[in-house]
Amino acid sequence: MRYLTFALGKGRLAKQTLEVFEKIGITCEEMKDPTSRKLIFVNEELKLKFFLSKGPDVPTYVEYGAADIGIVGKDTIAEEQRKLYEVLDLGFGKCRMCVCGPASARELLKHQELIRVATKYPNIAKDYFYNKKHQTVEIIKLNGSIELAPIVGLSEVIVDIVETGSTLRENGLEILEEICPLSARVVVNQVSMKMENDRITKLLTDLKAVL
């Protein structure tokens, strides 16, 4: 039997992902050591391999078949636009993709003005403003602390993740429009889905039973 390989994002979703796997009897003790710099872990008994990568790289590993299965946020799936199957909503890592800004930006959105939108998610922002709202905007790609952009005058609004809303509140910003709800998803390589259908189907059935 060949190894089934899982790509997991190293960020926020990693802990809950491992907890869900534990519930269905898939453990990898080595992975829980927070001091370890090791990137790949093997469960010989179950013939499984796990590796940790940057979240946005998970869909890349899965599309190319370097991983059969990935666990990643819906935001990353939408942004990366890779060829893969999204097969299960794990129901944790819940948050929302939103257009946010100061209250004063409401008018700019209403009147379809040519505004600047700062975001870590240029493809999601483009799809929302161009295809859904038919509004021409200038998109500015940033890599983090997105809420800074409207405060320092880099952009009028941002497209970013909102979970509790505290980052917005503490910076005098608010949700102006909601784009979509987000959560952690299971994604599968398109060839693996055919070649390893029995094992993957069993895994998904087990996961569904504990969610």
Ligand SMILES: Nc1ncnc2c1ncn2[C@@H]1O[C@H](COP(=O)(O)OP(=O)(O)OP(=O)(O)O)[C@@H](O)[C@H]1O
């Ligand atoms: N408050 C939140 N902020 C960001 N992502 C969240 C939040 N709550 C849940 N998530 C989900 O967790 C996923 C992983 O987030 P995390 O911040 O760990 O990774 P990342 O955005 O790739 O981080 P970084 O760029 O800092 O490495 C996100 O893609 C999203 O689906």
Ligand SMILES: O=P(O)(O)OC[C@H]1O[C@H](OP(=O)(O)OP(=O)(O)O)[C@H](O)[C@@H]1O
């Ligand atoms: O609604 P909240 O609960 O406040 O969470 C949302 C914030 O968390 C994320 O940032 P993160 O901590 O990943 O930092 P970053 O902006 O540097 O990516 C996200 O980009 C928001 O800034």
